[in-house]
Amino acid sequence: MDNNRIDIKNIPVKVETYKPEQPNQTKYASRDRIYVRSVKGLHQSLRRNMGFIFMALFMLLPWIQYNGSQAILLNIGEQKFNIFALTLWPQDFTILAWIFVIAAYALFFVTAFYGRVWCGYLCPQSVWTFIFMWFEEKIQGSRNQRMTLDQAPWTVSKFAKKALTHFCWLAFALLTSLIFVGYFTPVGPLFIEFFTFQAGFWAVISVLFFAACTYGNAGWMREIMCTHICPYARFQSAMFDKDTFTVTYDEKRGETRGPRSRKDKDYKEKGLGDCIDCNLCVHVCPTGIDIRNGLQYECINCGACIDACDDTMAKMGYPPGLISYTTEHSLNGKPTKVLRPKLVGYFVILLIVCAAFATNLYLRKPLELDIIRDRGALYRETPEGLIENTYTLSIINKSQQAKTYQLAVSGVNNYTWLGPTEITIAGGDSTNVPVSLALDPYSTAKPVLDIEFSVTELSDDGHKVSQGNKFFAGR
Template sequence: MDNNRIDIKNIPVSVETYKPEQSSQTKYASRDRIYVRSVKGLHQSLRRNMGFVFMALFMLLPWIQYNGTQAILLNIGEQKFNIFALTLWPQDFTILAWIFVIAAYALFFVTAFYGRVWCGYLCPQSVWTFIFMWFEEKIQGSRNQRMTLDKAPWSLSKFAKKALTHFCWLAFALLTSLIFVGYFTPVGPLFINFFTFEAGFWAVLSVLFFTLCTYGNAGWMREIMCTHICPYARFQSAMFDKDTFTVAYDEQRGENRGPRSRKDTDYKAQGLGDCIDCNLCVHVCPTGIDIRNGLQYECINCGACIDACDDTMTKMGYPTGLISYTTEHNLKGQKTRIFRGKLIGYFLVLVLVCAAFVINLALRKPLELDVMLDRGSVGGSLYRETASGLIENTYRLAMINKSQQPITLLLSVDSAEPLQWIGPTEVSLAGGESRDVPVSLALDPNEANRGRIIIRFSITDQANPALTVSQESTFFAGR
């Protein structure tokens, strides 16, 4: 057992949440609704700014043009991903795999160092949820006003506020869904065709599907995604140790908690700690937990409770930092080790996978050749004898120009036997074009051995002879 591991507590949530009165006890009670109070502070402005940059990038990137086409276009139908000057084909699967491995190790490294900050600051679920909560607050008011509104009987004003909130949620979900689908199909025509009812079936279906998913996730599911569905919440504890920075409450300093007057300066003599039990840290928490209960897997490290508590501490004239990003070692008065085996290990693996990715990218050739013996053209047999007595094999050379520039290719074959080439020796391909070219090879049986002859087809860039791709094949010279 690694005794450096810290325990994640799964504490029943006992936060002060508003629950509309139920007329009778139901077996399947609805979940308590969390009314999140807005808060200002260092971490919240950092989170908002990061969310803004993330959202701006997400919305602008598909509109950027490069060489006359959409710079980022993940065209699933044509099986090619354009990312500025780079075009990835299904054959480049390893490059995509390296990108996922890098993302995974970057997440492990950041989590081991600073807990779930990805969740709190940049995860799309959090970014969209905070935007939806912003709409909710602007239309329905503060936390207390929203609770009062929900408790009030239905009226025209209540209906108008609720309807406007849902309209804004749906409109924003539709906008971001169109942008998202615009990464997979040209974004300009998608917008025009969607609003003129000329978009294709699959485009419309995708846009509506992602609109409903966004609306459901950020409007209704919210913290349920983070606490019950997202697998990362479950396995994060494997990356935590006692030197991981997480949001934590300083129990030694805060307890015993209890209300007191601001003028009360001898509260310590009464056995009270610095926590005045104002519950603000709970009211601002988007996942509805009380961080004073200890580290819980629901915590997304967003820092909202830190800002709320620092504000309270400042008003009371106490030092800030009762809740802070800290480590378990720090809280116990011990030294936090930044450079530790686990973190160094994740970092080294991250460097290695980044290096492997760069090497893979550098060695990648913008040409692809696949040679197939075409038995169909010779009635299903491996070869045929021509009227002039030659033995002939037919092949299909499948070529892909994976670059975005046109290219002229010289076709050739290497063999120990004097093979005659029948077919084109030069092929021009546009950027991103793939083409199958049939060629035949013929051999005079009197000038060569019979049986199986190993040959090698090559395609060479006419403008850059160093760029050559070849593939081995077989010539059947009969028995």
């Protein structure tokens, strides 16, 4: 018998799970509509001003002209992006990739430092949602008036207010959709052709599609985009730490909550904190959460609850900051470490990526050459007994000015050049130049020659590009 053997004994384990009885609750509860109350304050003024600047830039940039054409035109059909003096082609994909990488690490850095301020202040979903809520408030009234209106039976007045609200939503969604599509096609002709019913099929489909998305997201879905669809809300916790500034409720100061008179100066002796339980922080939250329940992924750090709470504290004669941008360490009486490894790491990587982007942009040549051989035959013999190879030189002028270039070839002697030796290409344009080289097969002993085509700019800059290829001598 093996003395080292350990006897196995089966131990029955019963796991009990607490499930509260909720007989009236369906499996999939319907979403409760959030009636957001307007609030004024420092953070909301900052958010509105930043949103206004963002929206103004979005609306005006497509209309700016540069060198007689649209300054920003992301022409997918022609596969080129014009951004003022910069023209990007499919060969410049790395530049766009660097831009996205920079944006990602900038977002990581800001999030690690100040939480989801991007979501609350500049995210397009938030900006458009707040604009739609502004229409709703101006037409249907304050929060309490909107709640009363929804509970009231349908009347002519209610129908008119609802219809006007949705008309404004649809009109603004259509306007912003036309502007957005105007980044990808000339914006002036797009507006004229759309409203005169002369726009192309794909232009109309694109405008209507993005208008419907804007209307649905900002008018109906709103916080659902932030809480269920946007992936940023899910992985943001990986960037948070105890030194990240987030919108936080000071539980030690605020609890225990309870109403009281403004003249009640002995509320602390009654065991009450500074929170008077007015629930304004909940009423002004665009995602409908109670910040007093602690940090939640639904919070977009817009600061609306801070302004509402500070206003209440001022009326009660209490110091502000019951809800504020602070850190977990600060709430626990510990010093906040701003320069910490995570934040420094994000910043260093951001600097490296920016440097790589600047280097890539600096080394980018405003001239591109690609050589395509005749696919029908490697070579052909002319009536004069010469061997001829045919090529197509695809030349791209990446600058915004017309340029003249000289074409040449090296690596072969005593050849005959058939085709233009100088060409002029408009700014931001490309052209294909058919070229043939003819050679006496007895002038070389090699069956295959290594040659190199070159394109040189005839200007003071003298940019030059070259690319190698083969010449088949037929021997």
